[in-house]
Amino acid sequence: MKQENIKILFERYLTGKTTQQEEKILMDYLADDANEDSEFHAVMENAWKKQAEKTDYSTEANQGLAKIWDKIEAQQKRSSWLSPILKYAAAIAVIISATLGWYTYQKAQKPARNAITLLTKMTLKGEKVKLVLPDSSVVYLSAGSKLVWPSHFIKGSLRNIKLEGEAFFEVKRDPSSPFIVHSGTMQTQVLGTSFNIYAYPKDHTFSVAVRTGKVKVSANSKGKLKQLSLLTPGMKLLYHLKEQNYSVGTAGIADVNAWVKNSFVFKDATLPNILLSLERYYNVNIELKSNKLSQCRFNATFSNKSINHVMEEIHIMSGKHIQYKIDTVTKKITVWGEECQ
Structure with a gap:
């Protein structure tokens, strides 16, 4: 021819x-x-x-x-x-x-793309950090937490990351690449939104609260992923690991990421859970001496307060039934008492 x-x-x-x-x-x-x-x-x-x-x-x-x-x-x-x-x-x-509608491909002589590696960040008690992921999403990682994410995301593929602990996410919107946070058996999936996940394995209760956008929460049970709920701003899901059940309630929009600005909000929280959170936030060791205090529940907000002021407020809220002693040398706090008000 x-x-x-x-x-x-x-x-x-x-x-x-x-x-x-x-x-x-x-x-x-x-x-x-x-x-x-x-x-x-x-x-x-x-x-x-x-x-x-x-x-x-x-x-x-x-x-x-x-x-x-x-x-x-x-x-x-x-x-x-x-x-x-x-x-x-x-x-x-x-x-x-x-x-013809296919995707373009790089010429043969160009080196292959870099392999994806996993990056990890762990925070100590009393520490919190701000991270920027490869897709420009922002993560505020709370104390005593661990985040694992890939060195880069592939356009059109899932953006999978893993969290143990607590973090507030501001996810860069990308409809073609859903953002999924894996926390134990739970999965939280979004396209672009801001939300908080509390997932410390030792606490036995995980939570997801939404500030903006829409979030889908699922749980893996016996190898099958089951959708639990679709959350919108102001909604919060509590998932109990041992019982494998959950409840959905409300959360103040401003409270969702209050801890990022050193404001700690507790809603109908038991005293042991409050003390466990305070241990992480303030990098102290707290010993609860009385089992009778385990059923005490409080609604409280501590904003930019020292651990000394926080313990004093708990003492007052209990009608002074809860006693405490702070050892500044060992950073240990001992709590005891007979009952709550």
Whole structure:
């Protein structure tokens, strides 16, 4: 076939207008080493350069490219990435992928993308940090917590991270890449929103509270993922690990991430749970001496208070029935009493 006809056929192929017979003619031409015509291949070289910046490594991209390669390799059993003919065939695959609705693919000579590695951040008692994830989502990690996330996210794929402890999330919206936080058997999935997760394994109760957007909470039971609830701003889900049941209530919008600004809010919380949280927040050890105080419940907010002031307020709220002693040297607090008010 004349060079001019091949060029026309090539242009039609790029726009997806070739018939099966015309496509076979072009593939036969590319597979024949005798057709290394510099003028014609200059056209493909130019097309190659125009696509250099368009790269996608998704499954769809690989499948689209595989379809083209199968057609080329059917004509030529001897395959070599160093062959100029196959280099330009790859260029065609890139352009056709974009034209026919597939994703573009990077040229063969470009190094493979960096492998995804997992990054981990752990906080000590009394410590909290602000982290920015690869997708620009922001995480405020509370004391005594652990966060694990990938070094980069893949567009169009799930953004999976793992949390043990407490964190407040401000998730960058991306409808094509749902953001999922794994906490024990629980999964919290969003597209773009802000919410708080409390998931310390030793506490036996996890919670998810929403400040903005919409959040789907699920739990894995016996290998099956079951949706528990869909939460909107001002809603809070409590999940009891031992009983494997949950309840949904309300939460003040401003209270959802109050701890980020050193304000600690407790709603109908038992004294042991309050003391456990205070241990993490203030990096102290608290020993509760009386079992009778375990059933005491409080509604309280402590904003920018020292641990001394917090313990004194608990003492007053109990009608002075709860006693305490602070050892500043060992950072140990002993709590005792007979009853609550």
